[in-house]
Amino acid sequence: MSEIRNRAERARSFETVAQEYERHRPDYPVEAVEWAAAQLGLEPGARVLDVGAGTGKLTRVLVAAGFETVAVEPGGAMLDQLRLVVPEAEAHEAPAEAIPLPDASIDAAFAAQAFHWFDRERALPELQRVLRPGGGLALLWNWWDERDPLQKELGELVGYAGHEPYREEELPAAPWFRDVGRTVVETVMESSPDALVGYLATASDYLVVSPEERERALAAVHALASKYGDRFAMPRLTYVFAFARL
Ligand SMILES: C[S@@+](CC[C@H](N)C(=O)[O-])C[C@H]1O[C@@H](n2cnc3c(N)ncnc32)[C@H](O)[C@@H]1O
Known part of the structure; x- marks a missing residue:
């Protein structure tokens, strides 16, 4: 399979597990949104995208922060979950490369765990188009904390060891955006072997392999995590990046 087809397949693979995604993927810390809002000069009532x-994991934090929130998502099954969980948000089935909103109609755009799937050549001008002059963009990724022994072992097993969720050279830049700042928010979540398997079962790596391969890989995750007990505290990192519209 060509790399481009494989990438497109992976980008849409979440659709098949929308309910599991909603159940098992972690939320985003309020502090991450507060940091981005401060960097981008957002006041409550601002219109954000x-x-x-x-399924609206970040959308619900934006709504709770008092923003008028618009969600855009190309996967119909993911969007169905979002509409159930965050009915307060205006929701559109669309990709980042063709956002069904007027020019300069948004104060800030957010993308969580998603920017790496966009076709950047098309998505960056499109994001710039819908943002008002003076508006901004925030990118977030939840990520593993390899200082935690469990996550270090897990990283070696599943292959994220030593990786970042983003590529520095692919972050937004001129002529569309200017870097404003970045931070890492540290939080701790409760987890368990089953929860960790549920989480990893929604990762694109596992969604595009054969059922046998998937089952074998997830059983190995369960065995590893079980060494750390039935329940454990899991530190995690949320990377947050802020950019100003040029
Ligand atoms: C890992 S999920 C993150 C979802 C949500 N933001 C969160 O943090 O839970 C990646 C999402 O990006 C979406 N996606 C893939 N390609 C996209 C594109 N070109 N434009 C917009 N969204 C895209 C997928 O449908 C999926 O819902």
Whole structure:
């Protein structure tokens, strides 16, 4: 399979597990949104966009922060979940490359765990188009904390060891955006072997392999996590990046 087809397949693979995604994927810390809002000068009531919103894990934090929130997501099944869980958000089935909103109609755009799936050449001008002059863009990724022994072992097993969720050279830049700042928010979540398997079962790596391969890989995750007990505290990192519209 060509790399482009494989990438497109992976980008849409979440659709098949929308309910599991909603159940097992972690939310985003309020502090991450507060940091981005401060960097981008957002006041409550600002009109913000969540791009690649999935089941609305970030959307609900934006709504709770008092923003008038619009969610855009190309996967119909993901969007159905979002509409159930965050009915307060205006929701559109669309990709980042063709956002069904007027020019300069948004104060800030957010993308959580999604920017790496966009076709950047098309998505960046499109995001710039819908943002008002002076508006901004925030990118978020939840990520593993390899200082935690469980996550270090897990990283070696599943292959994220030593990786970042983003590529520095692919972050938004001129002529569309200017870097404003970045931070890492540290939080701790409760987890268990089953929860970790549920989480990893929604990762694109596992959604595009054969059922046998998937089952074998997830059983190995369960065995590893079980060494750390039935329940454990799991530190995690949320990377947050802020950019100003040029
Ligand atoms: C890992 S999920 C993240 C969902 C949600 N933002 C969250 O943090 O839980 C990635 C999402 O990006 C969406 N996606 C993939 N390609 C996209 C594109 N070109 N434009 C917008 N969203 C896209 C997928 O449908 C999926 O919902």
